[in-house]
Amino acid sequence: MQSKEKKEKEAHKFWNTQPVPQNESDVQEDGVIEHKEVSDIKQEPYKLPSDFEWYLVDINNEKDRTDVYTLLSQNYVEDSDAVFRFDYSPEFLQWALQPPGWKQDWHLGVRVASNKKIVAFISGIPANLSVHESKLHLVEINFLCVHKKLRSKRLAPVLIKEITRRVNLTGIFQAVYTAGVNLPTPISICRYFHRPLNPKKLCEVGFSQLPHNTTMASHIKKYKLDVSFLNLQPMQEGDVSQVTALLNEFLSQFEFHQVFSEEEVRHMMLPIKDVVFSYVAKDENDNVTDFTAFYSLPSSIARNPKHTHIHAAYLFYYAPKGLGKDQTRSRHLMNDTLILAKQANFDVVNCLGLSHNQQFLDELKFGKGDGYLHYYLYNYRCKTIQPEQMGLVML
Ligand code: NHW
Incomplete structure (x- = not known):
């Protein structure tokens, strides 16, 4: 050997x-x-x-x-x-x-x-x-x-x-x-991306650095979010069956993805205070057109005089109208997701560079993280999955 x-x-x-x-x-x-x-x-x-x-x-x-x-x-x-x-x-x-x-x-x-x-x-x-x-x-x-x-x-x-x-x-x-x-x-390796919502705090705790030749005021301005595009409302019990269909259809575009039953969507996606946040957009006939969800995963901060936690929202599942073929729609859905996370007082939105996320990462000012997440299967061989073909998000 x-x-x-x-x-x-x-x-x-x-x-x-x-x-x-x-x-x-x-x-x-x-x-x-x-x-x-x-x-x-x-x-x-x-x-x-x-x-x-x-x-x-x-x-x-x-x-x-x-x-x-x-x-x-x-x-x-x-x-x-x-x-x-x-x-x-x-x-x-x-x-x-x-x-x-x-x-x-x-x-x-x-x-x-x-x-x-x-x-x-x-x-x-x-x-x-x-x-x-x-x-x-x-x-x-x-x-x-x-x-x-x-x-x-x-x-x-x-x-x-x-x-x-x-x-x-x-x-x-x-x-x-x-x-x-x-x-x-690993069957796939996906990079982490971070979208600051509270850039000042993220600098104070050492999560990010103020770029050279930039003032804090202009740094804060860079990450301001104002215009929202879709009238997203919290997901409710009555949306479960339509969200299941929409989400499974969106996910079926990827080589590797979870398949959800209605019961699983009911459990995993309906909002729970301070745990999981999910929203839908509807058309004039009350049909769900778009879905988005994130979960709350704070990190404690060691030895910081001012802050004990970073309040991070992790992008969970989403499914835009047009299933991502209309990239503008995907960006609008994610822009509004960021606004909702900001309203819920999160400091940052984190996500992985998987599925269709490349459609919005640059435009919505997500920064590349240092970390990578490796995906593994036990007792199953699987040819390498490129990040853009990965449709499984774990907690
Ligand atoms: S990844 C998060 C894992 N947890 C942490 O990082 C927490 C902080 N670290 C620890 O608690 C999400 C310890 O360092 C741990 C290792 C417990 C990680 N996955 O006891 P030893 C998950 O939860 C291997 C798998 O001396 P330790 C996923 C390492 O390579 N293996 O180490 C979990 C070495 O093996 P090797 C890991 O530091 C998936 C051996 O552990 C690993 O005291 C689990 C050393 O053991 C990791 N993250 O404890 C697999 N980290 O061959 C599920 C280290 O290299 C598989 N190791 O000598 C499927 C099972 C079900 C099958 C059903 C059909």
């Missing part, structure tokens, strides 16, 4: 053992990697180091919800300087973890046996994806977290193997997940 290849193999002691492509040349065509039956799956949980125990979180129980919230708010994803850390709210977690078909068995915690403190977590929710024309019923894995004091002890692989076992026992053998880090082997 060549020494470079050997190094790479050693570099991923866990992922080398998993049914994922080990590199891009491993993917000649799409398809399942390892065929398994429920009867092949062991019944007993994987062993944890002594002192620790598995714990199924009851996300509807306030104490459990607060415990998971506390773990994540103190230990979840940070930027490379450890200044900004995702601060998903307890209400957000309650919503995100319970779409139709959710299972408590897939809200998996690890506790210290002696004091019952939750020190690690991983979750799965069911979803249907369309991948290059194939339909996959799988799980979306998210919120993998190990307490900072327990890092680098190979606990993450145990969590991943145990959730895999629990998912496999229900007859599901594929998963999708995203991460900032590069693992074997």
